[in-house]
Amino acid sequence: MLPRLPIAFFIFTAIMALEMSYIRVYLAFFSIVILSFIDLPGYAHPKPPLDILPKRELRGVWIATVVNIDWPSAAGLDVETQKKELIQQLDNHQRAGINTIILQIRPAADAFYAKSREPWSRFLTGKPGQQPSPFYDPLEFAIEEAHKRAMELHAWINPYRATFDLVAANTTSDHITRKKPQWFFTYGGKKLFNPGIPEVREYITDVVMDIVRNYDIDGIHFDDYFYPYPDGGKPIPDAETFRQYPNGFRNVADWRRNNVNLLIERISTGIRNEKKHVKFGISPFGIWDNKKDHPRGSESAGLSGYRQLYADALTWLEAGWIDYINPQIYFPFGHPSAPYEVLVDWWGRHANGRHLYVGHAAYRATENRDGWRNRNQIPNQVRYARRQQVQGSIYYSSKHLSNNVVGLRDSLQYNLYRYKSLPPTMPWLDSIAPEPPFGLLARVAENRSSITLHWQAPPQAEDGDEAYGYVIYRFNEGEEMDLDNPQYILHVTYDRSQTSYTDNLIRKHGHYRYVVTSIDRLKNESRPSNMRELYVN
Structure with a gap:
């Protein structure tokens, strides 16, 4: 060229x-x-030219805690170091434009949170069942720190994994695998909940509802581990359960899928009845099923979530049980068995009005093989997803963004995510916008180095919701007051009590106009407040 x-x-x-x-x-x-x-x-x-950016987009990252993949960096670190590490990751993600944290809080029937019926995780304290000392609640801490940075926090649950290995010392004497050994089967070197047992579904639902009731989370998130990934062709040892609880099924594959469906429906109903603003999302394997095996499948030839993991994501979407689907499309463009573009298009056609967020393999960005040698692979995947009207992206995993592998964080921070964004709304959960703030005032500091805004919190909306936070917009002289353009978003806060803001990014002889909107918990946005215009002489 x-x-x-x-x-x-x-x-x-x-x-x-x-x-x-x-x-x-x-x-x-x-x-x-x-x-x-x-x-x-x-x-x-x-x-x-820089990309045209959407104002509404979920920009997420998974923070994995199992075997200390992302956080904490080692089991048994002192509490102060744990907190510092998490804050550093959140700060890195905030700078990169991330607005949603997917935090793994139950890696293997254990807990990274205090208000749990299961024991403390050994990946946190180094010893199963041992609480942090000095005591703190990691989930409460993470929620507070994420919300300070205008990030949502979704609690990531592994529903069926009960142990990560078969070492007895890695579970407590009161661990559920010891109290209810009949609920589990062993497969692939792990103990797994048996989804066909009704009491298992009830127990997992209760675990999830503890979290929903006791914590100020924004979402519940399941990953792709349902029935286990195939282990060398070995059969899943659940034949006796199938005989005991057939539920009218004669085909074991259909029965297994129904067992998962029953759990998803039950949890969905529980969340809806408890807190209308808590989102429920699932991140399945990137291929639902292949067209050669199912008429509704994609033009692909890889492992099938529907066929091998018994995860029927289309049923969850069509029944409206989940609010977003986040397939792990960990493949490059043109992959011979699972082309990224083919899978994105397929999921987009089958989202059934729910949100589609693409899962991106940040951990693969340095691989020396076809597709991944192109270090623009993931940025180009984000651009493609936007063109297909996908509502967001989530990256696996946190440390790969924090460490800026192949400049990925730079690509987000300085280009793809250079302006702030709000998570997309979910009108099936809440379609009523909050009332706008009012009484906006603006004052230039005596030294002409800043402008401070003050406003009044709005009254309740017609559905009784109060403002959850605010969005502050600034327009320079000659700029159209376009609230749909994210480049004019100056600040986003998830603190309803914050009714003032100081703009330190001004210059002398600048001419500025400000408005403020309110947002509710599901990020519906109000009309703008009154406008304030100032000239800094």
């Missing part, structure tokens, strides 16, 4: 070789002018 100026110089030189001096001068001049305005085939801009 040739740059424009060398081409212009080449043509200029050729024309100057002509015999007729007056003709060559005119032609040389016009060749340079024309070439400066047109793009030639194959010419790549050295600095491509």
